[in-house]
Amino acid sequence: MDFKDLTYLIAIEKYGNISKAAEALFLSQPSLSRFLQNTESYVGQPLFNRIGNKYVPTYVGQRYLARAKEILNIKKELDQEVGDILKNDSGLLNVGFPAMRGTYMLPCTLPIFHSLYPNVKIQIHEASSSRLNELILNGDIDLALYNQPDDNPNIETEIISREEMVLVMSPDNPLCELAYPMEGCRYPHLDLKLLEEKGQGVIMQNPNQRTRTIVDRLFRQHHVNPRIILETSNIRAEAELASRNYGVCFITETHLKHMKLDKPLKYFSVGDPSTPINFVAAYRKNSYLPYHATEYIKIVRDFT
Numbered sequence: 001m002d003f004k005d006l007t008y009l010i011a012i013e014k015y016g017n018i019s020k021a022a023e024a025l026f027l028s029q030p031s032l033s034r035f036l037q038n039t040e041s042y043v044g045q046p047l048f049n050r051i052g053n054k055y056v057p058t059y060v061g062q063r064y065l066a067r068a069k070e071i072l073n074i075k076k077e078l079d080q081e082v083g084d085i086l087k088n089d090s091g092l093l094n095v096g097f098p099a100m101r102g103t104y105m106l107p108c109t110l111p112i113f114h115s116l117y118p119n120v121k122i123q124i125h126e127a128s129s130s131r132l133n134e135l136i137l138n139g140d141i142d143l144a145l146y147n148q149p150d151d152n153p154n155i156e157t158e159i160i161s162r163e164e165m166v167l168v169m170s171p172d173n174p175l176c177e178l179a180y181p182m183e184g185c186r187y188p189h190l191d192l193k194l195l196e197e198k199g200q201g202v203i204m205q206n207p208n209q210r211t212r213t214i215v216d217r218l219f220r221q222h223h224v225n226p227r228i229i230l231e232t233s234n235i236r237a238e239a240e241l242a243s244r245n246y247g248v249c250f251i252t253e254t255h256l257k258h259m260k261l262d263k264p265l266k267y268f269s270v271g272d273p274s275t276p277i278n279f280v281a282a283y284r285k286n287s288y289l290p291y292h293a294t295e296y297i298k299i300v301r302d303f304t
Contacts, residue, residue: 003071003072003075005035005039006068006071006072007025007072008021008025008027008032008035008036009036009039009047009061009064009065009068010065010068010069010072011024011025012032012036012048012055013048013055013057013061013065016054016055016056017053017054017055018032018033018036018055019053036048043060043064045058045060046058046060046061047060047061047064047065048061069138069139072139073139073284073287076139077287077288078288080142080288080290080291081288081290083290089117089119089120090119090120091119091120091121091290091292092120092121092122092123093120093121093122093123093142093143093290093292093293093296094122094123094125094140094141094142094143095122095123095124095125095141095142095143095144095145095293095296096124096125096126096127096132096135096136096141096143096144096145096146097124097125097126097132097144097145097146098126098127098128098129098132098146098147098209098210099126099127099233100235100236100255101145101146101254101255102124102126103258104258105145105300105303106124108303109296109299109300109303110122112299113295113296113299116295117292117295120292122296125140125141128206128208128209128210128233129144129146129147129209129210130208130210131208132144132146132282133152133155133282136155136282136283136284137154137155137284139284142283142289142290142293143281143282143283143289143293143296143297144281144282144283145160145279145280145281145282145300146210146279146280146282147210147211147214147252147277147278147279147280148277148278148279148280148282153285154284154285155282155283155284155285156282156283156284156285157278157280157281157282158280158281158282158297159278159279159280160279160280160281160297160300160301160304161254161278161279161301161304162276162277162278162279163252163253163254163276163277163279164186164187164252164253164269164274164275164276164277165211165214165215165250165251165252165253165270165275165276165277166187166250166251166252166253166256166267166268166269166270166275167190167192167248167249167250167267167268167269167270168239168242168248168249168250168251168256168265168266168267168268169242169245169247169248169249169265169266169268170242170243170244170245170263170264170265170266171264171265171266172245173200173245173248173266174198175190175194175195175198175200175248176266178190178191178194179268182269182273183273184273184274185269185273185274186269186274187267187268187269187274188268188269189268189269189270189273189274190268190269190270192218192219192222192224192270192271193222193223193224195224195226195227195248196224196225196226196227199227200226200227200247200248201227201228201229201230201246201247201248202226202227202228202229202247202248202249203228203229203230203231203232203238203241203242203246203247203248203249204226204228204230204231204232204249204250205231205232205233205235205238205250206231206232206233207231209233211235211250211251211252214250214275214277215250218270218271218275221272229246229247230246230247235251235255236259238251239251239255239256239259239261239265240261240262240263242265243261243262243263243264243265244263250270252277253267254279254304279304281297281300
């Protein structure tokens with residue numbers, strides 16, 4: 001079995017269907033079916049259960065696929081390391097961003113990278129922080145840039161910058177009058193309990209987004225049960241709605257800095273006394289980080 005055969009098995013798992021996997025691999029369906037039959041015969045066990053047209057890995061198949069992915073990741077890292085040794089300024093770099101962050105960071109960083117390494121193609125993957133972690137661990141991306149999630153023992157992070165998550169609302173919101181200066185806060189401090197006491201509607205990000213995870217934790221720590229009036233993955237829409245006094249929301253400073261809104265917003269520190277967040281570069285621990293990935297991290301650090 002060679003590397004190509006391993007990619008065939010991973011494609012069958014990914015698509016769960018021989019026809020779709022064969023199409024993605026530019027193979028005929030009979031050829032891929034014959035390959036799978038021969039492989040299962042060689043292993044001596046079925047690697048997939050056939051449930052209608054769906055192919056679901058057996059336990060043996062799951063273990064086989066896990067090792068196949070490890071082998072292909074090792075090969076990819078070796079190819080990258082050899083390329084770096086040979087000073088080969090060409091190749092492919094897979095980088096992950098949350099969608100909002102990429103909106104303003106990519107136009108400012110990719111042209112600089114391209115001017116330095118014109119023969120290196122960057123492929124961008126936009127997803128939530130939790131999904132980007134999965135892509136890192138699966139070896140689908142070399143690097144992700146996001147607000148630091150909870151520690152993962154298999155992911156290494158480098159802090160690029162620190163920012164604050166703030167509560168934002170319209171200047172017309174009566175809660176603005178209840179904020180006060182506090183030592184250690186960049187903005188006037190507002191007690192989170194006031195949101196519940198005043199029945200304030202809160203616009204929240206979706207549960208799989210990093211800011212939502214942090215806000216949920218803040219509410220638990222302060223024993224606040226907010227009145228959630230909307231959940232959305234669209235951070236700009238949150239800000240626009242808050243500026244029109246539809247509700248209040250939580251957004252990081254950097255996002256706000258790059259938004260041009262029709263109406264103004266007021267910013268408030270919340271937490272004990274505020275809520276700082278690390279913006280990080282993340283990659284798989286104990287794996288080879290390509291030279292061009294380290295160079296891109298430098299460019300992003302300069303930008304922030």
